[in-house]
Each structure stands twice: as C-alpha cells, then as structure tokens.
Amino acid sequence: MPQPQALSALGTFLGQRLSTSKSDLDLHGRSESYFALTPPDAVAYPESTEEVQQILRICHEHGVPVTGWGTGTSLEGHALAVAGGVVVDFRLMDRVLEIRAADMDVAVQPGVTREALNQQLRATGLFFSVDPGANASLGGMAATGASGTTSVRYGTMRDNVLAMQVVLADGRVIRTGGRARKSSAGYDLTGLMVGSEGTLGLITELTLRLHGVPEAVSAGVCAFAGIEDAVNAVLDTIQMGIPVARIEFVDAATAAAFNAYAGTSLPECPHLMLEFHGSPDSVKQDSERFGEIAAEHHGRGFQWSTREEDRRALWAMRHNAYYAILASRPGARALVTDICVPISRLAQAVTETQADLSRASIPGPILGHVGDGNFHSVLLVDPARPEDLAEAKALSHRMVERALDLGGTATGEHGVGLGKLDYMQREHGDGWDVMTTLKQALDPKGILNPGKLVRSPGLSRQ
Amino acid sequence: MPQPQALSALGTFLGQRLSTSKSDLDLHGRSESYFALTPPDAVAYPESTEEVQQILRICHEHGVPVTGWGTGTSLEGHALAVAGGVVVDFRLMDRVLEIRAADMDVAVQPGVTREALNQQLRATGLFFSVDPGANASLGGMAATGASGTTSVRYGTMRDNVLAMQVVLADGRVIRTGGRARKSSAGYDLTGLMVGSEGTLGLITELTLRLHGVPEAVSAGVCAFAGIEDAVNAVLDTIQMGIPVARIEFVDAATAAAFNAYAGTSLPECPHLMLEFHGSPDSVKQDSERFGEIAAEHHGRGFQWSTREEDRRALWAMRHNAYYAILASRPGARALVTDICVPISRLAQAVTETQADLSRASIPGPILGHVGDGNFHSVLLVDPARPEDLAEAKALSHRMVERALDLGGTATGEHGVGLGKLDYMQREHGDGWDVMTTLKQALDPKGILNPGKLVRSPGLSRQ
Numbered sequence: 001m002p003q004p005q006a007l008s009a010l011g012t013f014l015g016q017r018l019s020t021s022k023s024d025l026d027l028h029g030r031s032e033s034y035f036a037l038t039p040p041d042a043v044a045y046p047e048s049t050e051e052v053q054q055i056l057r058i059c060h061e062h063g064v065p066v067t068g069w070g071t072g073t074s075l076e077g078h079a080l081a082v083a084g085g086v087v088v089d090f091r092l093m094d095r096v097l098e099i100r101a102a103d104m105d106v107a108v109q110p111g112v113t114r115e116a117l118n119q120q121l122r123a124t125g126l127f128f129s130v131d132p133g134a135n136a137s138l139g140g141m142a143a144t145g146a147s148g149t150t151s152v153r154y155g156t157m158r159d160n161v162l163a164m165q166v167v168l169a170d171g172r173v174i175r176t177g178g179r180a181r182k183s184s185a186g187y188d189l190t191g192l193m194v195g196s197e198g199t200l201g202l203i204t205e206l207t208l209r210l211h212g213v214p215e216a217v218s219a220g221v222c223a224f225a226g227i228e229d230a231v232n233a234v235l236d237t238i239q240m241g242i243p244v245a246r247i248e249f250v251d252a253a254t255a256a257a258f259n260a261y262a263g264t265s266l267p268e269c270p271h272l273m274l275e276f277h278g279s280p281d282s283v284k285q286d287s288e289r290f291g292e293i294a295a296e297h298h299g300r301g302f303q304w305s306t307r308e309e310d311r312r313a314l315w316a317m318r319h320n321a322y323y324a325i326l327a328s329r330p331g332a333r334a335l336v337t338d339i340c341v342p343i344s345r346l347a348q349a350v351t352e353t354q355a356d357l358s359r360a361s362i363p364g365p366i367l368g369h370v371g372d373g374n375f376h377s378v379l380l381v382d383p384a385r386p387e388d389l390a391e392a393k394a395l396s397h398r399m400v401e402r403a404l405d406l407g408g409t410a411t412g413e414h415g416v417g418l419g420k421l422d423y424m425q426r427e428h429g430d431g432w433d434v435m436t437t438l439k440q441a442l443d444p445k446g447i448l449n450p451g452k453l454v455r456s457p458g459l460s461r462q
Numbered sequence: 463m464p465q466p467q468a469l470s471a472l473g474t475f476l477g478q479r480l481s482t483s484k485s486d487l488d489l490h491g492r493s494e495s496y497f498a499l500t501p502p503d504a505v506a507y508p509e510s511t512e513e514v515q516q517i518l519r520i521c522h523e524h525g526v527p528v529t530g531w532g533t534g535t536s537l538e539g540h541a542l543a544v545a546g547g548v549v550v551d552f553r554l555m556d557r558v559l560e561i562r563a564a565d566m567d568v569a570v571q572p573g574v575t576r577e578a579l580n581q582q583l584r585a586t587g588l589f590f591s592v593d594p595g596a597n598a599s600l601g602g603m604a605a606t607g608a609s610g611t612t613s614v615r616y617g618t619m620r621d622n623v624l625a626m627q628v629v630l631a632d633g634r635v636i637r638t639g640g641r642a643r644k645s646s647a648g649y650d651l652t653g654l655m656v657g658s659e660g661t662l663g664l665i666t667e668l669t670l671r672l673h674g675v676p677e678a679v680s681a682g683v684c685a686f687a688g689i690e691d692a693v694n695a696v697l698d699t700i701q702m703g704i705p706v707a708r709i710e711f712v713d714a715a716t717a718a719a720f721n722a723y724a725g726t727s728l729p730e731c732p733h734l735m736l737e738f739h740g741s742p743d744s745v746k747q748d749s750e751r752f753g754e755i756a757a758e759h760h761g762r763g764f765q766w767s768t769r770e771e772d773r774r775a776l777w778a779m780r781h782n783a784y785y786a787i788l789a790s791r792p793g794a795r796a797l798v799t800d801i802c803v804p805i806s807r808l809a810q811a812v813t814e815t816q817a818d819l820s821r822a823s824i825p826g827p828i829l830g831h832v833g834d835g836n837f838h839s840v841l842l843v844d845p846a847r848p849e850d851l852a853e854a855k856a857l858s859h860r861m862v863e864r865a866l867d868l869g870g871t872a873t874g875e876h877g878v879g880l881g882k883l884d885y886m887q888r889e890h891g892d893g894w895d896v897m898t899t900l901k902q903a904l905d906p907k908g909i910l911n912p913g914k915l916v917r918s919p920g921l922s923r924q
Contacts, residue, residue: 103806181802182618183871185873186897189893279747341642442900
C-alpha cells in the first residue's frame with residue numbers, strides 16, 4: 001500500500017493545499033443525498049492545470065484513486081471516494097478566463113459556479129443557460145452531464161460545452177473540441193468527456209456556449225385539477241412548437257411544501273410553471289397560446305407577467321423546491337429519482353409513478369422538467385429508519401424499471417454515480433461493455449473515480 | 463493472405479449480393495473528389511443487421527478490411543477502401559422503420575437518403591433538417607458528422623441523431639442512446655459514433671430527431687459590393703440573434719457559375735441567400751430586420767418572398783452550386799476545402815483566402831454556411847495537369863493552416879477521410895493519440911476503414 005509515499009509526494013508540492021484533517025475529509029465524504037459518509041484519505045486543492053497534472057502523475061505512479069469535487073451538490077454520490085484516495089477539490093480554480101462576446105463563448109476554470117459566471121456576464125448581454133437549480137460548479141456540471149429547467153429551449157451541458165482541457169489518468173493534458181461552432185475533425189472527445197463523471201479525466205478548463213439575453217421574458221404559473229391534465233398541456237405545447245424557455249411541473253405535495261417553506265398561497269394541486277423568451281410581441285403571443293392550451297386542459301388561474309420581480313419570485317420558489325420538500329419532513333434525507341421518458345409516454349410514467357407513491361408509507365413529491373420528459377420524485381427518508389431507505393430504494397427501482405420499459409432512461413440529468421450503476425447493464429446491454437472498454441483504454445490502472453459508471457470487478461458493488 | 467477464404471465465406475451466405483465484378487469494384491473505388499480510383503476486393507450488399515454482423519464476424523476472423531458505403535458522395539474519400547477488402551454498400555437497407563410523430567423522432571435504416579426520408583414524412587407536418595446539399599444516405603451523413611445549410615438553426619448530425627444500432631468490429635451489436643430527449647446515463651456513445659467515419663463500427667439503424675414544418679417560410683437573396691460587407695452582415699445578423707434558418711454566402715465567381723449553369727441573371731458579385739422559419743408575422747419581421755442590416759452594409763436589391771416557387775428556385779440554385787462550379791471548367795475535378803472558424807474571425811478568413819486565390823492559376827469559387835463560420839472553396843483541377851492538383855493542395859493547405867491559426871478547424875462538415883488526415887496532429891495534439899487509443903480499444907485488429915481518421919502506422923500514408 002504505497003499511499004503514504006504518494007501523499008508525501010503530493011504534500012511536498014501542494015503544502016497546505018493538501019489536507020488530511022478529519023473535518024476536511026468528512027466534508028468531502030458527505031453528499032447531498034442518502035449515501036453514507038465516505039471520507040477520502042486526503043483532499044487536494046490545486047490552483048492550476050499543471051498542479052492537477054502533477055497530482056495525477058503521482059497518483060498514477062502509486063495507483064492511488066483520484067476523484068474530482070466541484071461543489072458537492074451531486075445527488076448520486078459521484079464525488080464520493082468509495083475506494084479511498086485523493087479528492088481533488090477545484091474551488092481554487094475559479095477564474096473566468098476569457099469572455100468572447102462576439103463569438104458568444106467563454107473560457108472558464110472548472111471551479112467557477114454557474115451563478116458566478118452569470119454574474120460576470122452581466123454587462124455583456126449574454127448568459128450561460130444551463131440551470132440545474134443548485135449553484136453547481138461548471139466542471140461538475142460538465143462531468144455530470146447536467147441540465148435543468150432551461151434545457152427544453154437551450155439544451156443540456158452536452159449542447160453547451162464547446163471545448164475542454166482535460167488531464168488524463170497518466171497526467172497527459174489534452175484539449176478537446178475547439179472554438180468553431182462545428183467541426184467534423186475526428187471523434188467528439190468533448191462529447192465523450194461530458195457526463196463521464198471524472199472516470200476518464202479531470203476537466204481543468206471549459207469553453208462554454210453563451211446565449212443572448214432575450215429582449216423580453218414572460219413567466220407564469222397555472223393550476224390544474226390533475227396530473228394528467230397538466231402533462232397533456234405540456235405535450236400539446238411542445239408538439240405545437242411553442243418555444244417555451246422553461247416548462248416545469250410540480251405536484252400537489254410540492255405546492256404544499258412551497259406554501260409551508262416560503263409562505264406562498266398556491267392552491268394545493270398540480271401546477272405548471274412557465275417562462276417564454278423573445279421579443280415583447282412574441283412572449284405575449286406565446287403566453288397567450290399557452291393560456292389557450294391550458295384552458296383546454298382545465299387549467300385554472302393562468303396569469304403571466306413580464307415584470308422581473310414576479311419572475312424572480314416564481315423561479316426562486318422553484319429553485320428552492322428541493323429544500324422546501326426536505327423541510328416538509330424535518331430531519332429527513334432525500335433519495336431523488338430522475339427518470340426521463342419519450343414525451344408521448346410522459347403522462348403514463350407520471351400517472352403510474354403517482355399511483356405507486358400513493359401506496360407508499362414515505363412521502364415523494366413529484367416535480368420535473370416535463371418539456372424534456374424528465375421528472376423527479378423526492379423520496380424523503382428518516383435516517384433513523386432503515387425501512388424508509390429500503391422503501392425509497394424499492395420505489396426508485398420501480399420508477400427506473402418503468403422508465404426503461406417505456407423506452408426512457410434511468411437518469412435524465414443527475415448521472416449514474418453510485419445510485420444508478422445497477423441499471424447500466426439493462427439500459428445499455430453490450431453498450432456498457434463498450435463503455436468499460438473505453439474506460440480501460442484511457443485509464444488502465446483504474447485510478448479515476450473507481451466504482452463509478454463502468455463495470456468495476458475489483459469493487460464489491462457492481 | 464486469407465482473403466479468398468473470407469470472400470468465399472461471405473459469398474456463401476450473401477450469394478449474388480457479394481459482387482466482385484470489375485464494374486462494381488470500380489464504381490465503389492471512385493469518389494466525388496480528386497482521389498485516384500481505389501477499387502475494393504469485393505462489394506457486399508447486406509439486407510439486415512444480422513447480415514452486417516455476419517460480414518464483420520467473417521472479416522474480423524480473417525483480418526479483412528471493411529469499409530462502409532452510403533451514396534458515395536463524400537468529398538474526402540471516406541468510403542475508399544485504401545487497404546482493400548470489402549466495401550459494405552447499404553443501399554438495400556433503405557427502409558423507414560417507424561415514424562413517431564408525437565415524439566418527433568423516426569427510426570431509419572442507414573441506406574435511407576435524406577430526400578427519401580423527407581418524402582415519407584410529408585404527411586406528418588415534420589421534417590428532417592440536416593441538409594448537406596447532396597442527397598446522401600443518413601448512415602453516411604451520421605458517419606461523416608455532416609451538416610449543411612440549415613445547421614445554423616437546427617444543428618448538425620451530432621445534434622440530430624438520438625440513438626443508433628451499431629455493429630462493432632468483432633460483430634457485436636450495440637444500441638447507443640435512446641428515445642428520451644436527454645440522458646446522463648454514461649458515456650455518450652452515440653456522440654462518439656457520429657463522425658467516426660466507419661472506423662469504430664457500422665451503423666445499421668438510426669433514430670433521428672425531427673422538427674415541425676414551420677407555419678411560414680420566407681427566403682431572399684441580397685447582393686453585396688464586396689466579401690467583407692457580406693460577411694459583416696452575417697456577423698450582425700447572428701449577433702443580434704435573428705433566428706435565420708439558412709444564411710449562405712456565395713462569391714462573385716459562384717454567382718457567375720450559377721448564371722452560366724442555370725440561366726439565372728445574378729449580378730456577378732458576392733451574395734447572401736437566406737431563409738427564415740416561423741409564423742407569418744415573425745418571418746416578415748425577421749426578413750425586414752435582415753434587410754435593415756444588409757442596407758447598413760451596402761447590400762443591394764434584397765428581396766424576400768414567402769412563395770414556395772421562389773424559394774425552391776433559390777435553393778435549387780444553391781444546391782446545384784457544386785455542379786455549376788464544376789461545369790464552369792469542363793472536364794475538371796474538384797478539391798473542396800471546408801474550413802470553419804470562430805465567427806469573429808470569419809471576415810479575416812474569407813478575405814485572406816480570397817486574396818490567396820486571386821494569386822492562383824486555378825479557379826476556386828467560394829461559398830459556405832457562413833452563419834456557422836464555415837465556408838468552402840471549390841478548387842478546380844484539370845486531371846491532365848498534375849501541377850493543378852499540386853497547386854490546389856497547396857492552396858488547401860494554406861487555408862487549413864489559416865483556419866487553425868484563427869482557432870478554427872480543418873473541416874467543418876466534410877470530415878477527415880483521406881484529405882484532412884495530415885492535419886489531425888496539429889488540430890488535436892495529444893487528443894489525436896487519445897482517438898487512436900479509443901480506436902485500438904474497439905477495433906484491435908484495425909479492420910474498420912483502415913487508413914482513416916486515426917494514426918495508422920501500418921499504412922504508407924501518415
């Protein structure tokens with residue numbers, strides 16, 4: 001076990017920026033979700049690509065596992081060092097390197113959070129669109145293949161990362177992609193790295209696509225008598241090609257959680273929350289067209305507004321949904337499901353999920369990015385009751401099986417991490433072997449985030 | 463040399479659908495471009511995935527090279543079997559398998575051409591957007607990472623392939639991706655296969671994203687005094703966020719070629735050709751806003767129309783550009799360049815290219831998808847004059863070097879094939895090694911389209 005030698009070599013050049021204090025290890029052994037505390041052996045805080053390269057060279061030489069860490073907001077335990085080793089925390093690599101307004105792109109270090117980036121873009125008339133709710137780091141969002149509320153209009157991280165600098169397992173540094181809007185020059189390594197969850201390399205720089213801040217924005221909320229009405233309104237909206245910028249579903253339990261958490265007074269029934277981007281004329285027209293669709297599906301009280309304060313209040317509520325739901329069962333931890341299905345199957349998936357949840361003994365409010373066919377149930381478990389977690393896992397399992405039966409995916413945006421590993425074989429079949437082959441080719445020693453995403457015969461999980 | 467055994471095994475199950483006739487071999491040894499005749503040893507015409515699987519199992523066992531063939535419209539020699547072996551022509555796998563209008567996607571076999579698909583979609587109100595000009599096969603377009611005139615609005619093949627069935631080098635069949643609109647379930651194998659030019663597997667089925675046929679379409683053409691004016695009008699249009707569906711540049715020489723080929727009477731100066739998709743109101747507004755921008759850049763005679771016959775005439779002219787330019791030098795073959803640069807560098811790239819061409823002894827009309835920063839020069843060489851080809855290659859070389867100096871790519875949409883292999887090292891650096899590693903992992907015997915895309919130490923090229 002050469003770990004001490006490796007840690008000593010790392011300490012030599014990182015100094016105080018290699019931590020083995022218990023509090024730091026514990027902090028990097030926790031997740032937002034239900035997973036057990038899994039402290040690493042050390043936490044490194046590099047300040048440059050060269051330092052990341054040096055960390056990987058040393059860990060590669062000594063066979064020490066390396067796991068990247070952004071803001072720790074993963075819901076599937078991606079950043080937990082289940083095989084021990086070194087966690088590389090990118091918080092000190094948090095500079096916006098270059099804003100190229102004419103090309104509508106930006107180069108950033110991986111530790112920049114999406115809110116910090118948008119703050120720095122404020123004067124440019126441009127914004128970075130991907131919005132998973134949490135103020136995650138952009139490196140973590142790329143590694144996870146994150147998306148969120150705006151992806152129905154602007155795409156996911158896959159669509160918005162143009163280029164990367166990546167340090168490979170053996171310390172080689174590569175640049176993937178480029179600044180041209182398109183290229184057919186070889187394999188899409190950028191696309192391969194997005195969503196690879198730190199198993200193929202550590203991202204040390206990203207070039208991101210930006211979008212123009214729309215001239216006008218309208219937002220609104222609409223109540224529905226039942227889930228099916230709300231989902232059918234979504235289907236019609238998408239199929240009619242109304243260019244919604246956000247179209248979010250929350251169920252009655254989530255509306256109740258908002259009311260309790262934020263003092264709002266939503267009727268306790270399903271709702272859609274919407275946003276439209278465009279010109280003053282187009283957002284008016286889009287909002288009105290949606291209003292007509294909502295009315296056909298018995299929507300009630302749809303009001304829309306172009307006032308920024310109304311809009312901010314609406315999305316602050318939505319962004320706090322996870323915390324509002326958590327607060328609805330004090331002391332609870334959450335297991336958050338993340339299935340995504342073809343949009344024609346959305347009503348069936350939500351209705352069957354709702355029926356299953358109604359028979360459960362734990363709460364599981366539903367909300368989601370329904371314009372993409374993606375929704376979550378936040379299953380609330382009492383950490384003191386192991387039977388809660390067992391029930392949550394059984395519910396989650398049935399949701400994933402249902403999604404796969406309907407031609408969907410186990411995870412629309414949260415990633416595989418620890419929580420979805422058991423579904424990779426069913427979802428991908430021999431494709432999972434191909435992923436494992438690619439991983440072995442690029443990381444033959446298996447030091448990069450071992451235990452995640454691909455088959456790991458050396459670990460007990462699998 | 464076990465080729466005869468392999469061919470005999472293939473003939474046993476393919477019967478007449480394995481051809482070794484000289485005319486067939488010659489037909490599959492030709493390209494649209496300047497490359498020398500390179501006939502394979504045999505041509506196979508499979509009718510099913512199982513047959514493709516069987517072909518690959520046999521060729522894998524015997525170490526026989528396998529190269530996929532769609533319609534043979536590649537401009538970079540992708541489908542030329544430079545190491546001999548079997549060409550797999552997908553023309554008999556040409557069925558549209560399932561149109562799922564509610565999900566706006568379609569499953570097709572690889573031999574379906576884009577025009578045949580759009581023909582079959584006619585009654586659905588949906589269309590397949592990627593339009594490279596040639597009536598290419600969808601399998602070939604995916605393998606090439608093709609794009610074309612509409613990508614500025616609807617994206618390239620990378621954005622429009624949701625899922626694939628692929629037969630790997632050893633005959634394993636995998637399914638990549640799925641029908642959900644998004645997924646974070648592991649490495650994006652679909653993205654890896656798009657643009658892999660048949661070097662990682664043969665595509666036997668594709669699920670493609672469809673778009674709604676717009677309610678209204680307007681199109682127009684505008685003349686400019688000089689290239690810089692035209693390009694600056696493009697920049698302003700993109701940066702103001704006007705959602706052009708197409709924005710195509712042609713230079714004075716191309717306009718002259720149109721006039722000679724199609725009897726049009728364009729002024730012989732640079733032009734932009736545009737199309738807008740949306741509602742009757744929005745296409746009117748977009749066309750007028752473009753008209754204002756064009757006027758600021760000394761554009762002349764911009765007229766737009768929503769009449770289908772006007773629009774068809776305009777795009778028929780554009781789609782025949784390659785043939786019109788070829789006809790402008792009777793008997794000539796073409797070397798078509800394909801650089802793509804960040805849009806802020808487009809004016810510089812076009813102007814410098816134009817200046818370089820003006821000193822050349824061969825013609826090289828310029829045209830391109832300037833909304834993406836991508837443009838082509840169709841360099842016309844007399845096959846009887848080797849010095850023409852040498853000069854074309856030197857011009858092309860300087861264009862690629864210029865693009866890479868400006869942060870661009872050697873190929874925006876035509877792919878690497880044979881023509882751009884020498885630039886992979888400069889464009890990708892160690893990233894090219896990573897591509898080679900991935901290739902070796904998935905095709906250790908190197909039977910899939912050898913000599914293309916990655917380092918091939920066994921071949922004389924490179």
